[in-house]
Amino acid sequence: MSFKFFDKLSQDFSELLNDKKECNVFIEVGKEENKKSFTSHSVVLRYRSTYFTKELENIVTNENNVKIIVKPNISAQTFEIILKYIYGGVVNIKNIETKTIYELMIVANEFEFGELTEKLESYLVESKASWLRTHLSPIYYSIFDSNKCNEFKGLKQFYNDVISKHPNLIFESENFTSLQEAALISILENDNLQLEEIKIWDYVIKWGIAQNPTLPRNLEVWSEENFKTLKTTLQQCLPLIRYFHISEKDIWEKLKPYRNILGMQLWDDLHQQLIFPNQPVKSLVLPARIISNQKINERISTIINKEHIAEISSWIDRKSTIYSLENVPYKLQLIFRGSKDGFQPKTFWNICNGHASTIVIAKVAGTDEILGGYNPLVWDNSTEGIYMETNDSFIFSLKNGNIQNSILSRVKNNRYALYYFDSDSQKARGPCFGYSEFSVRSNVFDFTKDKQCWCIYGPNYISYYERSIRTINEKFSIVDYEVFKIVKKQ
Structure with missing residues (x-):
């Protein structure tokens, strides 16, 4: 029988980190005004990490019998967490920004701390999926920027699943041609690539x-x-x-x-x-990719039904009567769903960028309200914050539950039909029609968490649309929202 006292052992070694006696390694991290030095013990570093074993072997001691390691690309905050892990085996990520947790994972991988890397990677995939989707491009490129093909398997699989559903996020990105070969191969191997x-x-x-x-x-x-x-x-x-x-x-x-x-x-x-299509060939014949072909009579939306789709289609074509269910000329292609892709505002701009002729559908929390808007223009996440001009956009409230009648409101001042936010504002602001006549936003970067979404109501506000789609001026949060591309049936 063994008695194990790991907590006490961890505590003692954590205290050793603050003991400057017999320290023989200086580690300098950060750049310029953010530069900071840490002291450590070579024997601890060597036994905790094969990386430091190799690093210390190649460094000559100075006149004070000290070895100096310089890591300018690692922040002091990140390295301090790493040192606490090295000495005490404890990593506390409570109240730490997700960006720092990601950087910590990268540094842990560089220092060859496999267990810590895997734990942080799992945490990001399981608990920070929305953040990962929002930062898809830089992270996806970085995790393939390595000579070790077996690194970050969880993240690679996570992103390949996202890309298979939304291939334009990579293929239509400005830096697509700088994609690493390993990343491109990983995408091409996907049988479910929707392209x-x-x-x-x-x-x-x-x-x-x-x-x-x-x-x-x-x-x-x-x-x-x-x-x-x-x-x-x-x-x-x-x-x-x-x-x-x-x-x-x-x-x-x-x-x-x-x-x-x-x-x-x-x-x-x-x-x-x-x-001769029936004759065998000598070349390898790969199976066709599994492309999802959703039909109009299928439940492709978790918010609206077939009747709603017929009504919206009629508005798009400016019909005086609503299309019958058999004669709806459009089908919907799902681009984005909050409950699947995340509720961070930036995620909307990243995924919907480049798509035109779309409808945004939102379910209001605590009511039967279904609100939305039609944008015939291309969503663009690279603007500096500008109003977009069109004669064809409209916003609406759909009949549902206790709400007996739908409300259609067409743009009346076409110069201010929609507002496309700059990159910084996209962190808190999603789609915005007119002067917040229909605006999805959040100050805590999650549309479901705070009541900041808004449809202005009343004579005290400038209005660029014909009428309000709500009868109260209260702000609200949403339960879910979806973005669909409107596609003409063949």
């Missing part, structure tokens, strides 16, 4: 050409060497394209110009399939 295969091909070619800026812009003047260069760059990506699930038209228009990088066997097999 047409020919579009995936286009993006892969775009990425490959961007890695070779000396390639001629005009494909017609490419030499055999040029195609060889592109093929070498894309050698890990090309086998992941589902070639046999691309239409005949796209094969001839999009693939044929690059047939030199496909290989003769694959090109011959593609050609054969078009002529």
Whole structure:
């Protein structure tokens, strides 16, 4: 039988951290005015981390028999937490910003503290999913910026699930072509990537050409060497394209110009399939991606029903009567759902960026109210804070529960139809129609937590829409909200 006194052991070693006697390592972190020095003991560092074992072996002691380690890219706050972990095995993240927790995970990984890295990674995925979605681009790029392919598996899987549903977040981002090859491969391997295969091909070619800026812009003047260069760059990506699930038209228009990088066997097999579709081919045939095709009669929304969709469709087309359920000319494609993607305002701007012809639907907390707005314009998260002009936007309240009649309110001053916030304001502000005639916002960065959403009501306010969609001027929070793209049925 063993008696274990780990709490006392942790306490004693934590106190050792504050004991300056026999300290023989100085660690300098931070830059300029934020620079700070910490003292430590080499024997503790070496036995706690293989990283420090290697680092200390390569550093010569100075005249005071002290070794100095310089880490300018690590903040003092983060390193202080790391030191407490090294000495006492305790990490307290209560009241620490999520950004700092993420930075702590990165530093723990650099110092080869596997258990701490995994614990922090799990915490972020399980408890801070909304924050992770909001910061998708910088984090996704950074976790692949490593020579160790087995790092951050949980985060990579989390982001690949998000990207599979919202591929435009990566493929339409400004820095797409700087995406690491390992990250691109990870995305291409996903069977659930919600993107047409020919579009995936286009993006892969775009990425490959961007890695070779000396390639001629005009494909017609490419030499055999040029195609060889592109093929070498894309050698890990090309086998992941589902070639046999691309239409005949796209094969001839999009693939044929690059047939030199496909290989003769694959090109011959593609050609054969078009002529003799039932004959076997020698090339590997990957299964088609699993694309979700939602139908209008399915419950694609957790807030609105088929009747609501027919009513909104009628308003879009400015019809005097409501479409019958059989004659609705539009279908809805879900872009975003708060209960799935998070309620942080910035998440809305990141996911909806680049989408046009959308409706925003919100369920008010504590009432039967369903509020919303139609935006025919493209959502843009890169503006400096401007009003957007359109004649076709409108806001509405839908009949539901005790609410017997819907309210439609069209824009009356088209110069102020919507307001697109600057990057800093997007942290607290979501979609805004007019002068807060329908505005989703939160001062605590979660639309469900504080009553800051607003639909102005009364004669004391400027109004850019025909009428108010509420009969009270009280601010409110929401239970859930959704954004759908309006798509014309074929």
